[in-house]
Amino acid sequence: MEKRIIRLFIGTIVLLMSGLMYAWSVLSIPIKLDLPSINQGQISLVFSFAMASFCLGGLANGLLKILGRGKISIFLATILMPLGYIISSLSTDITQITVGYGILVGFSVGIVYAYILSNITCLFPGKQGIISGILLFGFGMSSLVFGPIYTKLVAGSPDLWRTLFRYYGVIMLAVLFLSAIFIPDQNPKKDNIEDSTSTRPSSMVGTSAFWIIFLFCLIASGTGLAIISQGANIVSTSIRNISPEKIALYIGIISISNGFGRILVGHLFDTLGYLFSMRFITITALLSQLLLILNTSIGSNTLILIAFILLGISYGGAPSFNSAIAIKLFGQRYYSINLSLLNLQLLIASTFSTISGNLFDKYNSYLPTFYLSIGAVLIAFILIYFMQKSVETIEKSVEKNIRHKQAQKA
Structure with a gap:
């Protein structure tokens, strides 16, 4: 088997293990029972901190990678992630x-995410969309794989979550240590033609395309997080007398679709x-919100x-x-830091989950969240309209740089 295929497999498993962060709406159920003084808004705030820390972790990896010290970041995550789970398990x-969870675990997951993506996608030139999708499939499937197991284990023993958190911290210590050994840090050379297709971070943030992508992903991520972070509570308030196991299954359905969506959109991007991929993301987001509004009055499982x-x-x-557009438009050389800068939209998007929780605490309904999400999605349609012209400007600049580089070598 090709070495790069083995690394792709390892990277997918590492992201699968790290992606447990997205199961917070399920993980937090026994925590609320064990610590009844915590309300829904505070639980949502933990997830918001985790997403914000995730962005900062990716940025830290990108900065270290530019300095040729990307390997340091993965060893840092190997220490901080287990520590975060252990601190959380001792919480009162x-x-x-x-x-523990919102800062240390979130920061570590951000490092792992950026490290794996930047060091695996570069092994498959021209296939970044589908490779990103495969890697992120693992990341998105974590809730489905571990959520039902966690729910079953803690049933009847709300304080058992503490033991499970400690065990998982130890497991992640081993997983991340092995990933640091088997997935080397790739550093593109400075003196090649491909470097002329890469945009420095300082130049990237000055392009209109950067801000369109930033805002588009902010809307797609924020409206998704507003529901995912509240997923368990949305199900329990929409469908009466539903069991915890079935709630975990519904959250698992989001995870399956999440993982499938990553591969599907990656494939659509490449082909x-x-x-087309932007329109597909926006239309599916709009339809999901409309159905959630309809279900508020119907209460249908289907x-x-x-x-x-x-x-x-x-x-x-x-x-x-x-992930794919970051490579297509801004190149491979600064990919890690450029992707992390684009992911900073999650600092804002993460507040959608807190807003959603607070709106529920105030109105005892998720309808305000659904209506706000629809408004945001309509803005995303407008952004798509301006995207093509911005991309054409960047592509012309890249072609000019390549011709200049080739002329110098000649």
Whole structure:
């Protein structure tokens, strides 16, 4: 078997293990029972901190990679992620959980995410969309794989989550240590033609394309997070007398769709282009919100299932699009830092989950969240309209740089 295929497999498994962060709406259920003083808004805030820390972790990896020290970041995550789970397991209030899970675990996952993507996608030139999708499939499937197991284990023993967190921290210590050994840090050479197709971070943020992508992914991620972070509570308030095991299954459906959406959008990006993939993400997001609104009055298992499938596909497709477009437009050399800068939209998108939780605490309904999400998705349609012209400007600049580089070598 090709070495790069083995690394792709390892990278997918590492992201699968790290992606447990996205199962927070399930993980937090026994925590709320064990610590009844914590409300839904505070639980949402922990997830918001985790997403914000995730962005900063990716940025840290990107900066170290530019300095040729990317390997340091993965060893840092190997220490901080287990520590975060252990601190969380010892928590007696929301502050300790926020530090352990929201900051340390989130920051470490951000490092791992950027490290794996930047060092695996470069091994498959021309296939970044589908390779990103495969890697991120693992990341998105974590809730499905581990959520039901976790729910079954803690049933009847709310404080058992503490033991499970400690065990998982130890497991992640081993997983990340092995990944640091078997997945080397790739550093593109400075003196080649490909370097002329790469845009420096300082130049990238000055392009209109960067800001269009930033805002588009902000909307796709934010509207997805607003539902995913509240997924368990949305199901329990929409469908009466539903069991915890079935709630975990519904959240797992989002994970399956999330993972499938990452591969699907990656494939669509490679075969039909960036504009088609943007339209696909936006339309599925809009349909999911409309179905969730309809289900508020109907309370149908089928409707919420379809809504969650569409939501998962849309939300899962956004990071695949983000990862692929970062390479297509801005090149491989600064990919790690450029992708991390694009992912800073999650600092804002993560607040959608807190807003959603607070709106529920105030109105005892998720309808305000659904209506706000629809408004945001309509803005995304407008952004697509301006995207093509911005991309054409960048492509012309890249072609000019390549011709200049070739003339110098001649």
